[in-house]
Amino acid sequence: MTTLPSQSSPPAWALEIENLRKSYGSGFEALKGIDLKVREGDFFALLGPNGAGKSTILGIVCSLVNKSSGKVRVFGHDIDTDLAAAKLNLGVVPQEFNFNQFEKVFDIVTTQAGYYGIPLSKARESAEHYLKKLGLWEKKDDPARMLSGGMKRRLMIARALVHNPRILILDEPTAGVDIELRRSMWTFLEEMNRNGTTIILTTHYLEEAEALCRNIAIIDHGRIVRHTSKKELLTQLRMETFVLDAEQALTEAPELDGFVTRLDGEGALEVEVEKGQGLNEVFAQLDRKDIRVLSMRTKANRLEELFLRMVEDNNNRRDEEVIQ
Amino acid sequence: MSPSAVLTAFLTIVLREIRRFTRIWPQTLLPPAVTMCLYFVIFGNLIGSRIGPMEGFDYMSFIVPGLIMMAVITNSYSNVVSSFFSMKFQRSIEELLVSPTPNWAILAGYVAGGMARGLGVGVIVTLLSLAFTRLQIHNLPMIVLTVFLTSALFSLGGFINAMLATKFDDISIVPTFILTPLTYLGGVFYSIQMLPDFWRSVSMVNPILYMVNAFRYGILGVSDVNPYVALGMILVFITVLAVVSLRMLQRGKGIRS
Ligand SMILES: Nc1ncnc2c1ncn2[C@@H]1O[C@H](COP(=O)(O)OP(=O)(O)OP(=O)(O)O)[C@@H](O)[C@H]1O
Ligand SMILES: [Mg+2]
Numbered sequence: 001m002t003t004l005p006s007q008s009s010p011p012a013w014a015l016e017i018e019n020l021r022k023s024y025g026s027g028f029e030a031l032k033g034i035d036l037k038v039r040e041g042d043f044f045a046l047l048g049p050n051g052a053g054k055s056t057i058l059g060i061v062c063s064l065v066n067k068s069s070g071k072v073r074v075f076g077h078d079i080d081t082d083l084a085a086a087k088l089n090l091g092v093v094p095q096e097f098n099f100n101q102f103e104k105v106f107d108i109v110t111t112q113a114g115y116y117g118i119p120l121s122k123a124r125e126s127a128e129h130y131l132k133k134l135g136l137w138e139k140k141d142d143p144a145r146m147l148s149g150g151m152k153r154r155l156m157i158a159r160a161l162v163h164n165p166r167i168l169i170l171d172e173p174t175a176g177v178d179i180e181l182r183r184s185m186w187t188f189l190e191e192m193n194r195n196g197t198t199i200i201l202t203t204h205y206l207e208e209a210e211a212l213c214r215n216i217a218i219i220d221h222g223r224i225v226r227h228t229s230k231k232e233l234l235t236q237l238r239m240e241t242f243v244l245d246a247e248q249a250l251t252e253a254p255e256l257d258g259f260v261t262r263l264d265g266e267g268a269l270e271v272e273v274e275k276g277q278g279l280n281e282v283f284a285q286l287d288r289k290d291i292r293v294l295s296m297r298t299k300a301n302r303l304e305e306l307f308l309r310m311v312e313d314n315n316n317r318r319d320e321e322v323i324q
Numbered sequence: 325m326s327p328s329a330v331l332t333a334f335l336t337i338v339l340r341e342i343r344r345f346t347r348i349w350p351q352t353l354l355p356p357a358v359t360m361c362l363y364f365v366i367f368g369n370l371i372g373s374r375i376g377p378m379e380g381f382d383y384m385s386f387i388v389p390g391l392i393m394m395a396v397i398t399n400s401y402s403n404v405v406s407s408f409f410s411m412k413f414q415r416s417i418e419e420l421l422v423s424p425t426p427n428w429a430i431l432a433g434y435v436a437g438g439m440a441r442g443l444g445v446g447v448i449v450t451l452l453s454l455a456f457t458r459l460q461i462h463n464l465p466m467i468v469l470t471v472f473l474t475s476a477l478f479s480l481g482g483f484i485n486a487m488l489a490t491k492f493d494d495i496s497i498v499p500t501f502i503l504t505p506l507t508y509l510g511g512v513f514y515s516i517q518m519l520p521d522f523w524r525s526v527s528m529v530n531p532i533l534y535m536v537n538a539f540r541y542g543i544l545g546v547s548d549v550n551p552y553v554a555l556g557m558i559l560v561f562i563t564v565l566a567v568v569s570l571r572m573l574q575r576g577k578g579i580r581s
Contacts, residue, residue, distance in 0.1 A: 024581060025581070059581070062421075062422045063421055063422060063580070064418055064421055064422065064580060064581075065580060065581050066576065066580055066581070083424070084325050084424035084426070085424075087422060087423060087424040088325075088424050090422065092422050094418065096415065098414070098415040098416055098418045098419070099414075099416050099419070100410075100411070100414055100416040101414065102347075107340075107343070111336055111340050111419070112419055112423070114332055114333060114335070114336025114337075114339075115333050115336060115337075115419060115420055115423035115424075115425050116329070116333070116423055116424060116425075117325050117326070117328070117329025117330065117332045117333050117424070117425075118329075118332065119332055120332075159419070
């Protein structure tokens with residue numbers, strides 16, 4: 001008899017990374033001891049600036065890059081000792097196009113299924129399912145090079161899913177994809193996630209991480225700067241900047257007690273509000289100065305601000321290290 | 325992976341390879357057919373009639389086994405070297421690297437793909453040769469064994485070449501500067517009995533000579549070398565190259581950073 005896991009026990013670890021290091025052949029140390037854990041069913045984002053090491057991490061997990069040291073486990077399967085089992089659980093969408101440009105769309109996807117040991121008839125079924133879901137069925141007999149950039153990316157998603165992996169890894173899936181398509185990809189990924197697939201993605205679009213993900217790791221210069229839930233990150237933001245458009249043109253920023261104010265380039269008023277300060281006070285003071293506010297919005301993306309701040313902190317710390 | 329899953333993966337690679345070389349047949353199947361017809365006409369018919377018999381056979385009959393072997397060798401080699409290198413170049417090799425297909429099955433798949441083309445071209449060339457001469461069969465098992473093993477051996481050679489290559493030039497260096505000379509000097513067009521002692525000894529270190537002669541023995545029953553020694557040698561070479569290829573795949577130099 002098997003016992004079902006109790007409702008309260010947390011889901012298994014889909015991915016565990018311990019003290020992962022990577023030095024490339026040139027001697028460049030791209031990863032300097034990464035620790036990362038992702039639970040089954042999670043929607044996880046790896047954020048970081050260009051060259052931070054995101055693709056290197058994913059490359060190691062997917063056997064495209066050899067690690068220098070450290071441990072990687074996929075659903076408990078160590079990639080050093082139990083690689084095939086680990087690989088069966090993974091589906092990979094790389095950052096760069098890496099299919100044979102001359103092969104037909106349908107062949108690319110069914111062939112990939114074959115590499116996972118799926119017999120041809122099943123492979124065809126699965127390929128048809130995902131190509132239809134990703135809106136590529138009409139293109140199935142075209143050579144891959146005839147697809148548009150967005151279609152090529154969707155082709156790679158179909159290819160990654162054809163063996164129904166439990167973890168889907170996407171390295172910047174929406175790079176170079178227009179807004180409409182990006183939204184439909186988000187919907188698709190959310191649906192996959194709801195149906196139980198663990199999703200790990202890297203992205204430069206912070207709104208993407210904010211919209212989709214539950215947990216986030218921020219990486220910079222080969223180190224994890226932060227590894228927490230999105231909610232936690234957001235509540236940590238003390239400052240939020242609001243942009244107010246006043247009825248009359250402002251020539252200089254009014255001084256508001258307890259708030260930092262300034263004018264932006266177009267004459268709108270920017271007010272920095274600390275968490276818990278409340279906005280009523282801002283409006284009361286503006287009222288007293290006879291400034292009528294027509295509209296208001298938050299400036300930029302909050303996660304983006306936080307992100308920049310963290311990367312900056314990390315850089316400062318690195319500078320200190322260099323000085324010592 | 326279960327054995328049947330590995331088999332599926334292996335067959336997937338082989339089928340993809342066959343799809344590739346049949347899709348581009350004007351580059352892969354047609355040229356050897358044309359070249360071989362030229363050889364048959366020029367060396368066999370036009371010049372051959374003036375050369376007279378070689379080891380008791382008319383010149384045409386003598387060179388046909390060698391020419392078939394030459395087609396098998398070059399096509400097995402170039403199929404694997406160009407297919408694997410272009411996978412490496414386009415990075416579609418990553419499709420295999422992320423999959424659970426074991427390295428030995430990947431290697432076997434490519435070798436079988438190279439053999440499919442090498443042997444396929446061998447059959448085409450053999451059929452064409454029937455228009456010029458009558459083929460006899462002296463020792464069928466010897467024919468089959470030699471041609472299969474040789475094809476496997478040169479497929480492995482092509483694989484190693486592709487693993488080592490970093491640019492397109494690298495995949496034509498070996499065929500042009502090593503394979504072609506060795507084949508031409510490997511007793512395709514003459515019996516080494518005709519050579520002076522010194523050159524005969526030199527020829528004896530050319531492995532292709534053994535394969536051509538073993539194959540010719542299977543067809544005509546004549547050979548400059550002991551065909552069984554030749555078979556043994558091919559087997560030794562296959563083992564060595566297979567071990568080297570597998571090592572290279574495992575280390576992943578040039579395909580994994
Ligand atoms: N094959 C390689 N050889 C040498 N250095 C490399 C190699 N691949 C990556 N690097 C270096 O390792 C560092 C991390 O690269 P990586 O591709 O992991 O960054 P990333 O976070 O994915 O960046 P991006 O957002 O631009 O994709 C970079 O400094 C890069 O130059
Ligand atoms: Mg990257």
